[in-house]
Amino acid sequence: MTLAIPFDNSYARMPAGFYTRLAPTPVRAPRLLAFNTALATELGLTDIPDPATLAAIFSGNTLPEGATPLAQVYAGHQFGGFSPQLGDGRAILLGEVTAPDGTRRDIQLKGSGPTPYSRMGDGRAWLGPVLREYVVSEAMHGLGIPTTRALAAVATGEEIAREAMLPGAILTRVAASHIRVGTFQYFFARRDAGALRDLFDHVRARHYPDTDTPEDLLEAVIARQARLVAQWMSVGFIHGVMNTDNTTVSGETIDYGPCAFMDQYHPATVYSSIDRQGRYAFQNQPGIITWNLAQFASCLVPLMPDQDAAVARFTEMIHAVPDRVSAEWLDLYRAKLGLASRREEDERLITDLLALMANDGADFTNTFRALGTPAARDQFTDRAAFDAWAERWLARSEGEADRSGRMSRANPAFIPRNHRIEQMIEAAVAGDMAPFERLMQVLARPYEDQPETEDLTRPPLPGEEVQATFCGT
Template identity: 65%
Template sequence: MTHTSIPFDNSYAQLAPAFFTAQEPLPVTSPALVAINRPLADDLGMTLGEDAELARIFAGNLLPEGAEPLAQVYAGHQFGGFSPQLGDGRAVLLGEVVDKGGARRDLQLKGSGRTPYSRGGDGRAWLGPVLREYVLSEAMHALGIPTTRALAAVRTGDIVYRQEGGLPGAVLTRVAASHLRVGTFQYFAARRDTGALQRLLDYASARHYPGAPEPGAFLRAVIARQAKLVAQWMGAGFIHGVMNTDNTSISGETIDYGPCAFMDAYAPDQVYSSIDRQGRYAYSNQGHVIVWNMAQLASALVPLMPDEDAAVADFTHAVHAMPAMIEAEWLRVFGAKIGLGAPSEDDRALIEDLLALMAESGADFTNTFRALGHGTAEAQFSDPARFAAWQARWHARLETEEGWRARMEATNPAIIPRNHHIEEMIAAAVAGDDAPFHRLLGVLAYPYQEQADAEFLTHPPAPEEIVRQTFCGT
């Protein structure tokens, strides 16, 4: 019988105790495997045993050899208010592996029980958010957008109590380039622990930005990745929902799929998150928020500089340069969505005019861009004459473009994880039927392909199917 083995090579656990609390996951009653991402496991160099053993490992009941479980500590601004200590309140980092490509990756259990950072929470997750993150993070990966990955999902056999009542418990195994966050730097800066802050910078730069060991260079490297990431979100119609600084990864990956969503009808001020009552993290605000978050990282790095006044001036310049970087990335992304290989500033009005027409018509974001390449987008617009005028301008612009149709096919997905299908999938799983979950996973693995047997998954929601709010699982 083959047993599961994970080639752990742990580095974060070698840092000082101030960075984490050693913490084993808490056992569950009756672990049962829902899904295991075998291609990802292979990429991580893992050997997989039988499902029953996998369920025990990824529920936290069986600690694999070489694991050094811990809960990380960090701080963070949550909806603009600073919390000086947060941390992994329902997650345990099992350890790290170096994958077949030479990249260091974290393996973390989410929903693995209380930690010293639980702040009164139960430390558990219920099945809905676990399957939601599994599907959305894997869909994001298939879209080509940097993201954490899902390795496994396990039912626990226990009941988790939320406002909705008793719900089936579950644990997600998340894989990340790391779980270092802007809030990790804020934690030590708030304590004026410059020794730990310097160790954190040394560790983070060596792991993610080896060419940028100095605070200013490190800040600029993180800014560049975040600018690109948020532009990619915008191009996919994605709304993160909780862009707190503790949910902003230093590595530039999408992390923490709480009340996030992909838009159906295009609305620049769209908000889904039930906890975002002021629209702070609306679709159109994401570029502004990431600049604010990078300003918080900059502030946390200032104490490491010998001349703090000069550092403030330098870091301020770096942060102030970020909006232009985001605009340039946005233009590149949306230029490709209408077939332009090297869009210029002169093309910005063409893109913005299309988006304005889409907003006025309530046009479906994903289907409109996909239909543009097929010549069938007119049906999305309430004023066909105005769209026809825009389309004439667009066609004139395309006369100088080579390969525009193939570019659009490779940039505009045919299918995304739509909110109503996610909710249907969760409802089915709660009732014991995992078939919709596995079907969604299979289809979303190939988002840029037309899939005749999954055409129904491309349909926008009917009025009674519209999901108006999404919820985090805590």
């Protein structure tokens, strides 16, 4: 028995300049490590075959009927520098499925071998980044934040050369699409107005059917990205590599390379080993998404009948992005404090707490989860200062209905902590998938107290801290 995937591949029907058709490179000995049965059900995939068959499919050794494998081309600003051609250097889009709920999803193999866009790379991935992305993307889904998903992870039975010889693996990623700001930039840089129009029409039909004009599309993408970045900030998430080629037009989080969730709160926190200037630090993410959206807006100008008027209007829209992110952020942080109503003093109340947390190195997740209990006070060395803040907070929140319920729904008990991910990867390399499976079970219900797994709420001990995260290419 094989896996029946009801493909309907709209991107493969785009002009040939949008991609290169090629099949995944076969691997030596594929072995299924993980399969997301719940996601498969959401996609409408039934009659799941045995693990060996799944491994053959999701390693790329066996192409399911209806697949039209291709690598997408795009450009992008990487740390502010423009690369006119990037593309899927180690990924193959198998095709698209329309789920029972009517949503269209890409199914992509990541780590499936070299493509014309590999730029001298081997097109492969090693086990660590594959499992990191699997865990973190599914954790983001559990947190209610738009994200790509993980359908399967397969060991390849091959070793790949990185800083050492490491076990190879392939991730099957599911996304609303893999169209990025950088996809628009690729054709904009080539002054290919026809391709830009084709891409605009495709994105509008696929993601924003209620829009009519490029201005409508820009507004819709701004709204989703402003909300997304505020959601990241509300759970202490740092993307780590917010290049324009890692910014989706669908508004989903994509490309979990040097990402991380903060332990101790500090707004300037950086984990990415390649972000030496702190361009993508936690506190800089609202500014960076504004910059990325400005690049997107530039790509839409040629599609407007009056380009001078479009530049003026789009500039106005981009200048409003920081305030839009801030408004989303403020509402999310109000919920973290149990506040449903809005008052002018709320922003000061929130920022004062964050300043206390930064001064004392309080754990971001545990502090917010514990607010209203004695455990919150234990996060601070300057307890008198926290007590004074808490008195203000209690006075402000008096009379707020369902304060505790709102807080428990806004403040997760569990996040994929960096040291736990590293421990999980180390175990998996040694052949033990139990820590991976445990993380997956717990992170599927991050807002629920799970006393039997309370150890996963613990910040890293001395010697367990993760100082840097890596792209995994």
